[in-house]
Amino acid sequence: MKIDKKIPLPNKQKMKYPWADMEVGDSVLCEDSSARTAAHNWGKSRNIKFTGQKGKEGYRVWRIE
16 A cells, blocks of 8 residues: 655535635625524634624625624
8 A cells, every 4th residue: 555645635614605705894695594603603713703684685694803
């Protein structure tokens, strides 16, 4: 069996939402309310804050900090 070196690990996490790419003041429109919960949980461990609100077209989530 051959040992391979310096082979990078594949990125396991494929994010459903673009939280990591958002800057303060950016927002995204999502179809369901689970996006707001996902943003809160993702941001909590990174000290980033989000808020969300239900609108006519769906749920909008903003990055606020």
